[in-house]
Amino acid sequence: MKQIYAFESKRDYEKYQDTIERFQNKLVTYQQELEQNYALNDLPKAIVWTTGELATTTFSEIPIPAFTNKDIIYISPDVRYWRNLFVQQLEGREHPRIKAFYENLSEEHIFAIVGHELMHHSDLFVDEFDDDREDSIWFEEGMCEYLSKKLILDEEAFNEITNVESELVEMFKDTYGHHSIDAFGEASYQGSLTSIMFDYWRSFLAVKYLVEEQANHDVKQVFKAYQEWHTNGRKEPLSVYIGIQFFFD
Numbered sequence: 001m002k003q004i005y006a007f008e009s010k011r012d013y014e015k016y017q018d019t020i021e022r023f024q025n026k027l028v029t030y031q032q033e034l035e036q037n038y039a040l041n042d043l044p045k046a047i048v049w050t051t052g053e054l055a056t057t058t059f060s061e062i063p064i065p066a067f068t069n070k071d072i073i074y075i076s077p078d079v080r081y082w083r084n085l086f087v088q089q090l091e092g093r094e095h096p097r098i099k100a101f102y103e104n105l106s107e108e109h110i111f112a113i114v115g116h117e118l119m120h121h122s123d124l125f126v127d128e129f130d131d132d133r134e135d136s137i138w139f140e141e142g143m144c145e146y147l148s149k150k151l152i153l154d155e156e157a158f159n160e161i162t163n164v165e166s167e168l169v170e171m172f173k174d175t176y177g178h179h180s181i182d183a184f185g186e187a188s189y190q191g192s193l194t195s196i197m198f199d200y201w202r203s204f205l206a207v208k209y210l211v212e213e214q215a216n217h218d219v220k221q222v223f224k225a226y227q228e229w230h231t232n233g234r235k236e237p238l239s240v241y242i243g244i245q246f247f248f249d
């Protein structure tokens with residue numbers, strides 16, 4: 001996995017150098033964990049470290065500076081950029097506690113986003129990035145959210161982000177939550193950051209419920225059910241097959 005530094009100036013690179021180094025050190029252990037326990041067999045070709053602005057305007061048009069394209073992970077290590085972005089998710093609604101949480105978001109949470117991107121490369125997922133199947137995106141995104149947070153954050157930080165994202169789902173479900181969980185991405189036609197993020201929060205909470213409540217913390221059992229649904233020909237929506245369809249009613 002090549003490490004590529006995409007900055008417009010040496011000064012920009014120097015600004016993020018220390019954070020990138022800390023992330024790369026943590027990545028060694030995290031990568032080993034995924035290789036040993038989560039079928040990470042083929043690494044992406046590269047990680048491109050860049051600014052939030054370049055990630056969202058030059059390398060893509062997506063407003064979120066973390067994504068995978070053609071086997072290359074793009075990520076901004078700019079904690080301040082992420083904090084600002086996450087505060088915008090509130091769309092101006094008054095919620096001082098969530099606002100303060102994001103304004104002080106720790107570097108650990110940003111590293112968990114790197115972890116999310118690498119998790120996508122696990123062979124436990126049956127879909128490829130470039131295939132046309134969309135009906136299990138919620139599972140893959142939710143699982144990448146869940147496992148990266150679970151493996152990287154300490155228990156307190158994990159519980160805190162769970163509470164914040166639960167509240168955000170409550171807050172925005174009447175605006176962005178009218179589609180089923182199987183139609184991941186459907187609300188994002190509205191184009192706002194919050195409409196995109198809503199599906200990530202919801203899928204994270206669904207997978208957390210599946211692993212911790214339904215499967216008694218046995219994540220392998222949850223992967224097995226999902227793989228069986230695929231092998232059996234995807235005859236019904238995954239949410240129905242796996243028993244999560246009423247979770248948010």
Ligand SMILES: [Zn+2]
Pocket residue numbers: 116117120141144
């Ligand atoms: Zn993802």
